[in-house]
Amino acid sequence: MAGILDIRRRIRSVRNTRQITRAMKMISAARLRRAQERALSARPYAQMLTNVLKSLVMRAEVYDPETGEPRHPLLAQREEKTILLIVVTGDKGLAGAFNANILKAAMRFIQAKEGKNIDIEAVGRKARDFFRRRFPVAPVEQPEITEAAEEPLTPAPRAENRSGAVQIVGEHVGILGRLEFAQGKALGQSIIERYTRCEIDAVYVLYNEFKSVVSQRVVVDEILPTAQIGASAVLQAEEMAEQEKLRMAEAAQSAGVSISEADTKAIDERAAAFAAAPVDYIYEQPPQELFRSMLPRYVELRVFHTLLESVAAEHAARMTAMDAATNNASEMIDALTLAMNRVRQAKITKEIIEIVSGAAAL
Amino acid sequence: MADTIQLEIVTPERLVVQDTVAEVQIPGKNGYLGILPGHAPLITELSVGEISYGVNGFTHYLAVAWGFAEVLPTKVTILAETAERSEEIDVERARRAKEKAEQMLHSSDPNTDFDRALEALKHAEVRLDVAAKRGVVAGA
Secondary structure, three states: OOOOOHHHHHHHHHHHHHHHHHHHHHHHHHHHHHHHHHHHHHHHHHHHHHHHHHHHHHHHOEEEEOOEEEEHHHHOOOOOEEEEEEOOOOOOOEEEEEEHHHHHHHHHHHHOOOOOOEEEEOOHHHHHHHHHHEEEEEEOOOOOHHOOOOOOOOOOOOOOOOOOOOEEEEEEEEOOOOOOOHHHHHHHHHHHHHHHHHOOOOEEEEEEEEEEOOEEEEEEEEEEEEOOOOEEEEEEEEOOOOHHHHHHHHHHHHHHHOOOOOHHHHHHHHOOOOOOOOOOOOOEOOOOHHHHHHHHHHHHHHHHHHHHHHHHHHHHHHHHHHHHHHHHHHHHHHHHHHHHHHHHHHHHHHHHHHHHHHHHHH | OOOOOEEEEEOOOOOOEEEEOOEEEEEOOOOOEEEOOOOOOEEEOOOEEEEEEEEOOEEEEEEEEEEEEEEEEOOOEEOOOOEHHHOOHHHHHHHHHHHHHHHHOOOOOOOOOHHHHHHHHHHHHHHHHHHHHOEEEOOO
């Protein structure tokens, strides 16, 4: 049996670990709160943009009235031959099953789409490392270099020199820590360019959707072609297990983060009124032109939103994981303290027996 | 008729301005628009430029990049991709951005995206202009 000193040393070490995990939990909680706020303050813009686009769809005749063909390249539906899959994970680990769940879902998606070419755009260090180990990187780096030379709307010859059916075309590491709209925009722009050049036929984003701490799921969202404005086209979704939800809620409560969805009714109502007044607007530009310049922004905004939500979800996952780790450490300290007392008791008892039997022998 | 306008400026990141103002000037794509209370309903795209609005005799300036605006008789809502108040603008950064854009325009690289460089140049110039107007009292 271990001596008292050994046990005492272990208790001290576990206590130190607990201190670290507790600090990490509080940090994640603070970051989560900030991420939630950011997601919230991004809402009015998104809602308003959606509104205007919706009302424009009716006026701008984006669909040819005779053939029903869409007039905007981002609305064009093509047969899915090459798919762009954006996988959003975190840059760091120690977030429970957060990254693993997303990557597992990504592998399932890739298997389900077998036979088609899949381009992977990895966001987050974990996604990059994971896919690098499995799939080759695309042979042609930086598609932007050829961009200026080409006519933007003519279908470019598809790159036949793929590294494989599944290849990595882009990596974005370190953008999640200080996320700004410009980053979402850049990513959005690059996919729009590739889509209009017909290099890809569909764009999906795989990420952890975050509505509130207890309402999260890993989803695959179809971003292009834009089927219906304002509606998200979720293909594959995995809800959190009930048990996990409970743990999330517990962790949030102990860290002082609100678990309910923030009250956005006032904002939403105001935003919903945007460009929806029952009056005849004067359009400074022809509706069609407005629509053309707005649709790409809409796509960029959706990309930005997925990143925002994923960041919030990552912090929530890390907070929960660290809460669990802190609890485990506490339990371990209790168990070790019990063991230590038992050893000490046994030692005392042994000593008394020795003294008593020694006295009896006299 | 009301003699003020509710002004709201929203970006993808936050609500930048929410105020009751006497007049607003916005950089429409086809030229600047001055809006007073009671304006006819209008929707316009914005180009890179400056927004100014007057409250209590003070004029406030903001630099915006692409966006669009909804004008109603008593309300103006502006969605802008970026909108910075004059006091928030980092002059040093704007100057660097301007230099970079100028370099791109003068480079002989055939892959230069001239439209984008021009837009960046314009944005940087507007930001510098707006930053220079910091705290100017209207009419002074």
